[in-house]
Amino acid sequence: MADRRPIAAPFVALGPSGVAVSTRLKDLTPEDEKVLRWVGAHLGSLAAKDLKARCVDGLGHSAESWAARKRGLTAESSSRWAGSITRVTHDQWALARRGQAAHVQSLEAGITTIRHRLALPVGQKGSKRAPGGYRCAHEWFHKTRRLHVLEDRLGRVRADREAGRVHVVRGGKRLLGTRHHLDPAQLTEAGWRERWEASRWFLQADGESGKRFGNETIRITPEGEVSIKLPAPLADLANAEHGRYVLAAQVGFPHRGQEWADRVEANRAVAYRIHYDTGRGRWYADASWQIPPAKSIPLEAALAGGVIGVDTNAGHLAAWRLDTHGNPTGRPRRFFYDLSGTAQHRDAQVRHALTRLLHWARSCGVKAIAVEDLDFQAEKTREKHGRKRRFRQLISGMPTGRLRARLASMADATGIAIIAVDPAYTSKWGAQHWQKPLAGPTRKTTRHDAASIAIGRRAQGHPIRRRTTPPRTHRSDVHGHRTVQADRRAPGREGPRPRIPGPRTRSVSPDAERTRATRTSTTVRDVRSDQVWVQDSLLLTD
Known part of the structure; x- marks a missing residue:
């Protein structure tokens, strides 16, 4: 690192x-x-x-x-x-x-x-x-x-x-x-x-x-x-x-x-x-x-009601709402636009997508939208990307500067603050830490959706990586919540953890995956009543 x-x-x-x-x-x-x-x-x-x-x-x-x-x-x-x-x-x-x-x-x-x-x-x-x-x-x-x-x-x-x-x-x-x-x-x-x-x-x-x-x-x-x-x-x-x-x-x-x-x-x-x-x-x-520029509100006041992280892409905006603790809530949203045609058509498409984004933010009660502070002026040269012609055309067609200026101008009339964050590693770390945990049988989480979470968490001051899961014996109300959160001043807190063989909790043997399905339910008697209740088997999280 x-x-x-x-x-x-x-x-x-x-x-x-x-x-x-x-x-x-x-x-x-x-x-x-x-x-x-x-x-x-x-x-x-x-x-x-x-x-x-x-x-x-x-x-x-x-x-x-x-x-x-x-x-x-x-x-x-x-x-x-x-x-x-x-x-x-x-x-x-x-x-x-x-x-x-x-x-x-x-x-x-x-x-x-x-x-x-x-x-x-x-x-x-x-x-x-x-x-x-x-x-x-x-x-x-x-x-x-x-x-x-x-x-x-x-x-x-x-x-x-x-x-x-x-x-x-x-x-x-x-x-x-x-x-x-x-x-x-x-x-x-x-x-x-x-x-x-x-x-x-x-x-x-x-x-x-x-x-x-x-x-x-x-x-x-x-x-x-x-x-x-x-x-x-x-x-x-x-x-x-x-x-x-x-x-x-x-x-x-x-x-x-x-x-x-x-x-x-x-x-x-x-x-x-x-x-x-x-x-x-x-x-x-x-x-x-x-007009006199409006005084920007403090960052803490803008994030008091949560934030919406927005990942800018060539054909759409990927957005996800985060609560005050940096946890994604609800489902991700997509706002599409078409950048083909004349300049007037492209500008109208961008404005239409931003209008729908701002309407959704107002309906959620969120007062802040986090976007990446992108600038591809030094990143789309022919010599840097060589034969990646389609990639050069892709980043050249992304309206990064115009989109942010439009969003700041339109959001000013709605009372929503625009927070610019550093775009470094948001797509990479977002996919590494959030794409797989949020995917399910009925919902597919894309790399862009995970990047929007990373952008929102960075705006809130949280590390992009998820919290470390405590040992299984400590996941009860008796011992209290033992989730480990990296301190903001800890060096390398945004980086990935070292790979360790076996389950990440290291509280069970490495062959615990084979024995999950064979575990039986545990019967426990409540000392305060004569009723007998059965506790379902608990799966060990990775």
């Missing part, structure tokens, strides 16, 4: 810091759609120019250059449109830098793995901690070539990072590559062009506290009237005062509509984004605002 890494303590995950709701813009006239397209295309071209200027600045960016870019955009739009464009540009550049750092880390990990395996003899087997040599000389030769490719790629990425260069595609790199594969994507050139242009439009504005209805650029009144401040070159399209264009659509937000209305009436900041769905041919409006 010396090479086992330390296990981090569980913690209560923070709640959401913002709210985003969406609604559809219905009953738009052809003139409304034409104005939205023109405004989006004009502001999108300004956003593309500003992004180019920001990338040219690189690491030499400063507050003065930011102000100069904003002044240049103000003449072609407005001061508020320019502020929104420069802020989004800055966020895009920062996101590209974080992705660049992650790419460098992935390349370094791949190069380290290849060098290690090339240094070993061909065919040498690996261990659980380190991979072995390559299987054959053919694979060894191709990995030497791949090593040179990765080293060359790493050199270019490092040079870009040191120089402050980033590569950003407005509209998305994946959609850009789809242009060369229209048949597999089931798109025509005109259909792709429409989607490409719509993805590059810019129709979003930051909110301002103290301003009328919380936003001076894109304004939605409590009655649902939508108006847009037109850029200076398109001011002749205005149909209202002060260069504004009022849409014919009347909108309302079904989800959190009252909360949104309260903010708008109090002139508190609300940011809006208008976008077009080319697949459905519909316009949508998104509203978002910041």
